[in-house]
Amino acid sequence: MVKTRAKAGHNAAPEGRFGPGDRVRVAARDALGHCRTPWYLRGKTGVIASIHGTFRDPERLAYHQPGLPAQVLYKVRFKQSEVWGRYDGPASDQLEADIFEYWLEPLK
Amino acid sequence: MSGPKRKNMLRKGAGGRSTHDVGGLEFGPIDREEHDLALWEKRTDAMLRLLVGPQKRAFTVDGMRRVIEDYGQQQYDRTTYYEKWIRAVRNLIVEQGIVNREEIEARMAEVRARLEKTGRKASKEKIPW
Numbered sequence: 001m002v003k004t005r006a007k008a009g010h011n012a013a014p015e016g017r018f019g020p021g022d023r024v025r026v027a028a029r030d031a032l033g034h035c036r037t038p039w040y041l042r043g044k045t046g047v048i049a050s051i052h053g054t055f056r057d058p059e060r061l062a063y064h065q066p067g068l069p070a071q072v073l074y075k076v077r078f079k080q081s082e083v084w085g086r087y088d089g090p091a092s093d094q095l096e097a098d099i100f101e102y103w104l105e106p107l108k
Numbered sequence: 109m110s111g112p113k114r115k116n117m118l119r120k121g122a123g124g125r126s127t128h129d130v131g132g133l134e135f136g137p138i139d140r141e142e143h144d145l146a147l148w149e150k151r152t153d154a155m156l157r158l159l160v161g162p163q164k165r166a167f168t169v170d171g172m173r174r175v176i177e178d179y180g181q182q183q184y185d186r187t188t189y190y191e192k193w194i195r196a197v198r199n200l201i202v203e204q205g206i207v208n209r210e211e212i213e214a215r216m217a218e219v220r221a222r223l224e225k226t227g228r229k230a231s232k233e234k235i236p237w
Binding site: 030031032033034035038039040058061062063064065067083084 | 111112114115116124125126129131132167168170171173174177203204
């Protein structure tokens with residue numbers, strides 16, 4: 001039996017590659033197996049709202065691996081109108097999602 | 109490192125999405141009624157919590173998500189929330205060597221026989237592994 005230590009081990013002020021206000025794009029790639037980056041956000045552009053901390057990597061934890069090194073998790077803000085293409089709501093509507101750093105690309 | 113295989117079960121005609129990853133697809137109206145939970149559903153919830161909790165740490169919620177996501181589209185769409193959970197719990201305790209498949213199947217047969225003997229209905233349906 002493979003023991004998975006589920007202790008969160010999360011660090012509230014990690015050294016992240018991005019900071020609040022940075023523009024980022026979610027990688028437009030496929031994932032093999034478990035992945036928490038939803039399909040509808042792949043390739044979409046957003047802004048870092050905040051840094052949640054570092055967390056064990058769910059893409060490894062899902063396969064009984066320790067999920068280390070821990071990964072930086074961001075709250076990223078997207079415009080609804082950009083995410084959905086045909087969006088009927090107000091242009092100011094936004095959507096926030098938690099995305100790990102290795103899914104984000106810098107955008108100038 | 110050997111372990112469970114990484115795979116993607118794709119949703120038909122949805123451009124490479126995994127079966128479960130349906131955000132933004134058309135699925136009709138959402139039923140917002142409150143539902144009573146059956147006893148087995150409450151037990152499933154309790155089992156999951158005990159298995160992932162600090163005493164056992166038999167697997168993680170991420171592992172459970174992975175098993176649920178590995179369902180083919182047909183099974184994924186026709187099973188309910190807790191049916192997905194109980195299958196995941198069953199598969200993961202086997203994967204982690206806590207019990208084996210034969211033990212579970214023998215126990216299922218035993219319970220089915222007991223129910224039938226007392227005239228209670230037992231579903232013939234089998235949840236695919």
